[in-house]
Amino acid sequence: MMKEGVFREKVESISLLKSLLRLGRREEILELLSEGFCARCKGLLESRFENLSNGKFYKLSSSNGKFCSVDSLNLCSPDKSSTSSRKKRHLHEHTTESSAQALEPLSSARHQINYSDNLPALKKRCLREHTAESSAHALEPLSSARHQMNYSDNLSALKKRRLHEHTAESSAQALEPLSSARHQMNYSDNLPALVNCRQHSWDESEASLSDEFNDMSRVRRKDFKHLKMIDGSLINIVKGLELHTRVFNELEQKEIVEYVYKLQRLGQNGYLRARTYSQPKKWMRGKGRVTIQFGCCYNYGKDKKGSRPGIMRDKEVDPLPPMFKNMIKRLVKWHVLPPTCVPNSCIVNIYDKDDCIPPHIDHHDFLRPFCTVSFLTECNILFGSRLEIIGPGEFSGQIAIPLPVGSVLVLNGNGANIAQHCVPAVHGKRISITFRKMDVSKMPFNFRHDPELQGLQPLVCSPSTRPHAQQVQRPNLIQQNKRVSH
16 A cells, blocks of 8 residues: 555656646756755756656665755745745746646546546547547547437338338328228228219219209109010019119229229239139130128038038128129119118129020029119120020020110019019120128028118109109109100
8 A cells, every 4th residue: 555655656757747847947946946956966966856757766765865854955045035935836836727728627537547547648648538439529429329329220121111101191091981981891801892872973962962863853763574485374483574774874884894893903912801703714615704792601502511502601702892882772762773672792793705604593592683784895695584605605585684784784574573683695894783682591600780771762752852844753753754665
């Protein structure tokens, strides 16, 4: 401990001497310290001062000679002593003032040395201050960059997020229809976007009631008659068939067709449930019609697992999309379908050239009446008590009914339960949408009723909504043509 104390005192002495030497007043200091010394003592003092300032402590004790004793010194006279005291006081004041300005940091460092045993605290502090000052000026940009990099540890994640934001922004503009459909179809167990579900020009909510009555008054209905002897009785086997034309105008037809093709693309890309979309291979003429089912999964024939034709109650498909629900609303409001049989399922048939539908009677898992809407290409539908298969896609029947585009054929009564019907091979692309209501006892186990389709009622004519005088029809505002017999 004694040695350490001596070492600290020496270090402090060296620091003080170096500070005094930096003042550039070496001669004055020596003159002050050697005042009243003899020539020999002055030389000895100067030698020791030099060794001390250079840190050569080992030479202090070995310096030649010793100072003369106080008694033997030829001290100055009182006058000289007074002058020396004044010089000494003046020099002390000047030294103190200079030290307070030029050596203040170093003086502070000396105090810090006292608290760090055997450590070069002064050098450490100066280096720290210099580094901080340099970083604040010359290295500030680099420091800033390093600081920012701390927030970019995962650059790929940041790029991915920016790409996602850009994609979302683009989708909100260019893909808004599809994005809107994705949002509205979320209620269907993560069902992806189906189609643009914006309100269409034929949506009744956009038109005034009077305008809607005017549009509805243009609809034409046609009944059919074909007598056939069955079990000894002559009956009209197509009784209950109704063909409603002008239900959907050209613009509406175009929108519905585009909607269906969007559904087809989604099905091809795997965005619809497995049982919703079906596209069999075209292995022969008349085979390969694309079907899209909503509301329920219908099995057309006995399959490999032994399942019989009818609704598969344990299979799920996607629910009715918005466009089709709007179509159903119109069919009920415009007196095409009765409010007691509002459809809750549908099947879309997409035909290519030579595709067909073979002879059949719709399964009684579906209530009567039901209807089919035609688009793109007009074709004939055949009815008869017994239809004959001539060849692939070729059939023969007693009555052929043309199906204009935009028309709705309603099947009810004998036309739905006694007569078979089929669609021979078509000559071009065609789309049909068949709407049906399921028997409650045959519904899929997880089926949920759509609140939008509950409580629909047909429009009722009133004086305020009555169309122009020349267009006034029966209360249902549907003009009935004469029955056609074949």
